[in-house]
Amino acid sequence: MARFWDGVGVRLRTAWVAVLVTAVVLVLGAVGGVFVLRRTLTDAMTDTLVTAARDLADQVSQSDERDLADLEWTLGLRTGVAQIVDARGAVVWGFPGRAPFTTSRPPPGGEAAVERAGGMLVAVQRADVDGTPYTVIVADSLQPVNLTTFTAVGLLAVAVPVSLLFVGGLTYRLSGRALAPVEGIRSQVASIGGGGGDLSARVPVPPTRDEVAGLATTMNQMLDRLESAQAAQRRFVADASHELRSPLTSVLGGLELAEQDGWRTDPETLRTMRAEAVRLRGLIDDLLLLARADERRTGAPREEVDLDDVVAQERSRLRRTSTLLVRARLVPVKVDGDRQALVRLVRNLVDNAARHARTTITLAVRPDGDTAVVEVADDGPGVPDGDRERIFDRFVRTDGARGREAGGAGLGLAIVAEIARRHHARIEVGDSPGGGALFRVRFPRHAE
Structure with missing residues (x-):
């Protein structure tokens, strides 16, 4: 069943679900409605019969035994009948010579009793005439109630299937209209994927806001x-x-x-x-x-790293390999990360500064709130405002003195940006006090 259901399209599946849900609701509603209708009709007939039996019993109680045979009383029902039965069970009024409609006898002073007998609804009430007990019986046929109930069931038997067909067809049509833009998107994406890799096309956006x-x-x-x-x-x-x-x-x-x-x-x-x-x-x-x-396969182990030691090693290396003046302000601070990657980040920043500095490079490490800050500054030409985002792209070409033509392959700062991203660090580029470029990297500090 599940395999069959998986092979059904969304439109047909939606229509089937709508039909099933509607069928459950309609069937439950129809059963409940028929039950309520029959109960309402029966209760109305019961109230009428009880009232009639009570009225007749009051009239009998106000008569004497000699007048019972000539009692004049109108039941007020189109199909109802009434009887007065004495203590021996003989009918003394209303269809004399016929057996009573019921053999039930209510207790003295009790309310009228209602029961079903022979396809009729019967109300029984006791009446006393000069101390002699009599039973008043008022009955009416249940045929109108049954006929009304059967008529309602027949109408529902026709209306429910018609309603289900209507709901299924309407749902299928509306779901098709609703899914038409999705099909347009699918076909457009398929054409993009099969069109030689051309990604310049775009899918149509419906004017709706859904x-x-x-x-x-x-x-x-x-x-x-x-x-x-x-x-x-x-x-x-x-x-x-x-x-x-x-x-x-x-x-x-x-x-x-x-x-x-x-x-x-x-x-x-x-x-x-x-x-x-x-x-x-x-x-x-x-x-x-x-x-x-x-490819996100750089899963190097994370460890506690003294960031000031990493920068101090680069300071020593730069002093050995260049004639530049190297200044440093290093405050101990720890971060969590890949030590080799952090060494590569600092080295690339230092090499970039050395390539463009005129005379001086300034290195700094310090804590700043919940971050650890590394700063590398030079007194070179600086980075124009328009290039401060682009210089971290791979093989970037800029118009200024920090383009690839000034040395390097244009991958150093791209690697810096990638390592910073992996360490959840933020890179800022600004102007150094010496007039050159200032690179500032903010790392999350090691949790003590």
């Missing part, structure tokens, strides 16, 4: 993101190919010269080839790191 319009808007937003990601991926592949081609060309050129000279290569050419090979290896490492980050 869930379908929200779905169409969300799909278009997703297509926007996919198109942007596709464009970024194509740029990334093109730029990566360009960056890899340059050192490969240098290495291959050096090898060709060495082959032409009988493999008697001068030291300068070897040093150039070695530098290009090192650059190529660095590019490949950076690309692999970013690729693993894109």
